[in-house]
Amino acid sequence: MKTGRLDHETTANVGTIKGGTATNIVTDKVEIQAEARSLRNEKLDRQSQHMKECFEAGAAAMGARAEVKIARMYSAFRLDENAPVIALFRRACQSVNLSGELIPSGGGSDANIFNANGIPTANIGIGYKKVHTTEENIAISDLLAVAGLTLALITNT
Secondary structure, three states: OEEEEEEEEEEEEEEEEEEEEOOOOOOOOOOEEEEEEEEOHHHHHHHHHHHHHHHHHHHHHOOOOOOOOOOOOOOOOOOOOOHHHHHHHHHHHHHOOOOOOOOOOOOOOHHHHHEEEEEEOOOOOOOOOOEEEEOOEOOHHHHHHHHHHHHHHHHHH
16 A cells, blocks of 8 residues: 655555454454545545555455545645735735745645635644644744734734
8 A cells, every 4th residue: 555655645544453353363343544635636536545445355365355434635736926915925925024924734624624615714823833743832032933924814904
């Protein structure tokens, strides 16, 4: 099964594997949770299908069966660089002296849901370092900067 960073837009991971009730038995059932993410829904669909087929083939090879359920948690989105929400973001960044880079993100957030429902929404990175690790952190200066940016967005400066 292809997992990890598959290309610059797509990742896939097997996150949890659970099964059994004791160390001295062969369990009759195992539950596996995996995920795939992509900046393109077509790639996400292909990777999800690939993972499903791998689970099914692996189980069949051992004389078992896999019951695979695929649930899309959110869809990918792209905003036009000239969209009004991006113009507002750029103005607000300029007013508080931030560079305001536009960078694609493979993460999932409320912005995915809003965009899927026709409400153009951008995520704003706030300076986290080593995200989703035991060393995740953010500098107080970055918190202060994003607070200023938030105020500028709210007041539409």
